[in-house]
Amino acid sequence: xxxxxxxxxxxxxxxxxxxxxxxxxxxxxxxxxxxxxxxxxxxxxxxxxxxxxxxxxxxxxxxxxxxxxxxxxxxxxxxxxxxxxxxxxxxxxxxxxxxxxxxxxxxxxxxxx
Amino acid sequence: xxxxxxxxxxxxxxxxxxxxxxxxxxxxxxxxxxxxxxxxxxxxxxxxxxxxxxxxxxxxxxxxxxxxxxxxxxxxxxxxxxxxxxxxxxxxxxxxxxxxxxxxxxxxx
Numbered sequence: 627x628x629x630x631x632x633x634x635x636x637x638x639x640x641x642x643x644x645x646x647x648x649x650x651x652x653x654x655x656x657x658x659x660x661x662x663x664x665x666x667x668x669x670x671x672x673x674x675x676x677x678x679x680x681x682x683x684x685x686x687x688x689x690x691x692x693x694x695x696x697x698x699x700x701x702x703x704x705x706x707x708x709x710x711x712x713x714x715x716x717x718x719x720x721x722x723x724x725x726x727x728x729x730x731x732x733x734x735x736x737x738x739x
Numbered sequence: 740x741x742x743x744x745x746x747x748x749x750x751x752x753x754x755x756x757x758x759x760x761x762x763x764x765x766x767x768x769x770x771x772x773x774x775x776x777x778x779x780x781x782x783x784x785x786x787x788x789x790x791x792x793x794x795x796x797x798x799x800x801x802x803x804x805x806x807x808x809x810x811x812x813x814x815x816x817x818x819x820x821x822x823x824x825x826x827x828x829x830x831x832x833x834x835x836x837x838x839x840x841x842x843x844x845x846x847x848x
Contacts, residue, residue, distance in 0.1 A: 661838075666747070668826065668838035669782075716781060726770065726830065730781035 628653045632717050632731035638739050639704070639711065647702045647734045649717035655729070656722040658700040662686060663714045663733075672715075675700055676722070704736065712738050741765045743839035745827050750845045751817055759812045759825050759842045767832025773801050773812045774826040776841065782826055785812070814844075822846045 630651040639645045651658065657676050661669040671684030675694040689708025694700055704711045717731040743763045751757040763771070770789040774782035788794055788803035788810060800813040812825055827839040 666840060668743070668840040669828075669836075670838075671835070674835070714779070726772075726787065726834070728772075728784070728836065730783075732781050733779070735779070 630717055630719055630729055630731035632715075632734050634734060635732065637734055637736045639736060641738055642706045644703055644705050645736065647704070647715055647717075647736070649700045649702065649731055650698055651700075651719045651729070652698060653719055653721075653729060654697070655719035655727075656697070657720040658694070659718045659720070660684075660690070660692065660700070660702045661716045661718065663716060669716065672702065711736055741831065741837050743827055743829060743837055745825075745839045745842045747840070748843045748845065750847060751814075753817055753819060753846055753848050755817050756813065756815050757817060757844065759814075759827075759844065761810045761812070761827035761839060763808050763810070763827070763829045763837075763839075765829045765831050765837055768805060769830035769832070769834055771801075771803055771810050772828040772830070772836065773799075773810075774828065776824045776826055778824075785825075817846050819846050819848070 633648045659674045660672040663669050670686050672690050673692040675681035678697050681692050681694050691703045715734045718728050721727045745761045773785040775785050776782040786801040793802045798815045803810045824841040824843050826841045828836040
């Protein structure tokens with residue numbers, strides 16, 4: 627079955643470390659997204675990519691980086707520059723422009739220790 | 740700016756009906772979505788409205804008034820498994836989804 631796989635489900639990071647969250651989809655979707663969710667807040671867009679080798683900053687991109695070398699993969703790196711990284715991170719994909727069909731991964735909960 | 744408002748929390752009784760409201764102000768409009776999210780899990784799609792009126796799907800219905808910037812999600816015959824957060828999201832002029840903070844629905848026996 628097609629879907630999006632996020633790994634790991636839980637991740638612990640020491641202060642000052644970079645960590646990378648994995649997101650893989652086999653839906654043949656062109657667009658992929660990374661969201662951050664904090665308690666009592668809606669999903670906030672970190673980065674998105676509409677096509678391979680191209681990505682755009684979302685509303686809260688500072689302290690994060692991404693790459694889109696393959697259509698199937700859109701990893702997110704949380705750098706040491708992100709001052710408050712503890713959150714629930716969701717990856718999503720969509721077929722393409724002007725089309726809706728968002729599919730979400732199961733999420734990664736990142737905790738700074 | 741862009742803004743989506745929905746109540747933070749609601750409580751209802753098993754078997755009853757509950758209406759969750761959502762008001763929005765966005766740059767452009769390309770449809771309104773409702774998603775259900777259980778704690779610690781990914782959001783799952785419930786409904787999509789792009790034209791005014793009521794869309795019914797089993798126990799769940801969603802209503803849209805574009806002129807008022809208003810939508811509601813109606814849940815009938817509430818079950819304990821309906822305890823979750825319900826997220827309202829609007830597609831803006833760039834077909835990006837703008838999300839509300841979500842409404843936590845608590846179902847009591």
